[in-house]
Amino acid sequence: MLLQMEKITKLYGDVAANAGVDFTLEEGEVHALVGENGAGKTTLMRILYGEETPTSGTIRLRGKELVLRSPEDAIRAGIGMVHQHFMLFPSFTVAENIVIGREPRSGILFDRKKAAEEAARLSAEYGMPVDPHRRIADCPVGIQQRVEILKVLYQGADIIILDEPSAVLTPPEVKELLAAIRGLARRGKSFILITHKLQEVMDVSDRITVLRDGRVVATVRAADTNVDELSRLMVGRELVPLEKRPARPGDPVLEVEGLTVRGGRGKAKPLLDGVTFTVRAGEIVGVAGVSGNGQTELVEAIAGLRRIDAGRIRLCGRDVTGADARDLRRHGLAHIPEDRYRWGSAKEESVADNAAMGHTDSAKRSGFLLRGRLRRMAEAWIAGFKIKAESPAVKAGSLSGGNLQKLIAARELAHGSPLVIAAEPTRGVDIGAMEIIHAGLLKRRDEGGAILLVSSELTEILKLSDRILVLYEGRIAGEFRADEATEEAIGRLMAGVTDHAEHAVSAGRAGRSDGADLAASRG
């Protein structure tokens, strides 16, 4: 056994983030760690990486007890971590990023030539191509992740912790990453993979440990389980499969025509370029795309939070181009914003006040707020959306991300507005909350609401949408009906592959034999 974490307990005050967790890792193994938000995955890994000290419990590496006081200790022991938010230096080159902290030197000088050689050597040895001289800022996210892994390898890690590694990747990049992980595992490197994407877990891991409320619920072999069982273990109950009736689209509610938002000064490329589409009553239109391709701008433009440079927007037949957020809301817009802290809530205020936002018009009498009515409204949502809040009086910021998101979704859906914009409605939210929010959106659709769903989560788009638009570099790259959409086809458009370039990609695919190996070995 390479690594044993025994009876790890970590207390924050009275709250146990980890309670007697046992976790083991073998050489060359890929061990996935799954669980809902707040289940204690990240805490456990921070302990292993020396960023937290456990309240009790021991860590053994190759049988010998290990005390980790800092990331440096962990790195020295051969444990490396790739954080969810990359720890790269954008203005430095790939080579500099790989060697930093253990730079090759001659005297006091930093030997950059040797660094580039080292980077090239590692890159070749592990079959992860990178250009050592390129600046990180100029590398796509997929390459950046490769650099992160090479950096950890350069540090001499045998155990590599990956925290939500696929969150920011396009589907082809994810495939490549999973292939790289398998390839490295075959060479004896061991991986701990934190993720909530269960299909990836099934594809790549040997064993899976499920955490819930800081405890290990189960450790299973991937071969002996399936996605359904895993989600059941994570949530602790049976998940109700989403019932989705076919949509019955009615009149157009949102009509967007030639919507253009130019980039900042000195940027030639517009952020949105002539975007045209319609959302009808009773349908969910999903906008897929890798984040940063204009989704944020699209939502903000429609919601009146950003100036439009060209194009028209009609809401319920009325021209609302250039209207402000207040007018738009009065004319039938509800908006679950992408950033729940920046736009969606006032963290320092109470849950009740946050719930009241936008509902004050319907709960006032001669200029006075009817607090009681607002409170009853909030309480109804707390019950209906199973929001875990001690009382409506606690600060909104004290709620977990998932619970706050449920509150915002409940608030926005309760308007019964003709149009609901749901931007990344379940980002960073656990399965339980996701289920509730999804059900809420579908219910609104069936009541005749038009819903514009913007999400970088392809599974979410496929699960909910009746029609799917793919946004790439500010343009609509393609449109699918839900029944004809496949993950493959959308993924290609998301990555900017047009039919024209198809050939190049299939040639590239053939070159990556690891992917095929992976499929064969696990099939």
Added chain:
Amino acid sequence: MELLLDVSLYGSTLRMIAPILLAALGGVICARVGIFNVGLEGLMLTGAFAAITGNHLFGDVWLAVLFAVICSGLMSLILAWLTIGLNANMIVVGVALNFLASGLTTYCLSAIFHVKGSYYDPGMAGLPKWDIPLVGDIPGVGGILSGHSPLVYVAFVLAFVLQFFLFKTVKGFRLLAAGEHPEGARSLGIRIDRIRYWAVLASGVLCGLAGAQLSLGQVTQFTEGMTAGRGFIALVAVMLGQNHPLGVMLASLLFGFMDALSIRLQGYALPTQFTMALPYVMTLAAMFLFKDRAYLRQTGRID
């Protein structure tokens, strides 16, 4: 105009540059670790006063320079402790430090020398002038380059040394890393707070030299508020030079030239107020030209 731009003008340019350049190099180091050091002005003033005081106490001009370096070094540690140790807002602390320096030097001036406004002792020796043997004989430029106080040469040499340090050495590389992405550097076990302390201390030392050049190199006297905004001009030079020591050297050359020019113009019947405003007009113009450079966004993000 030909009369205007003669050898002695260029010579005085170099002399004027030295304090700005020295302070600006300190600013560069701070900016590179993510600290926007607004306190350069106060640190320089501290240095200028300490240099005169040191000279008065020890009667030796080099001990005086050392004393100036130590005093503004200590002052800079106050700034470092407040911004790094206590996480106070660096702009507020910098501004406060400037007021502290201004008040403290005025107070000490009357407490130690029993004078108001300025202190001048005809018997006190200033920094020596170095005549550089071969360079001084070159026709034309010889007169410009030779015959300055050693600190002027030190300033220019330090610009090159700092450029080399930042971009060629391992320590410099880590300093850049700590400024570029503190979280990332910390996750690699780089001790960023220690680097930040050293950076602020270095700026204190450099401002000490800058102050010594002001009060012992150009004239041998101390006047209340004699830095007259040079610390802020140094900040602009940092911005204009985009945090590169050599770029900052060029920017300082420009400002130093404006400074010298303004003094020279006073001999040509132009109103003093106008000529004195010249360097600052230049500074404003520079700010406009470079407003897109998100200098404040890059720095000012100590966490």
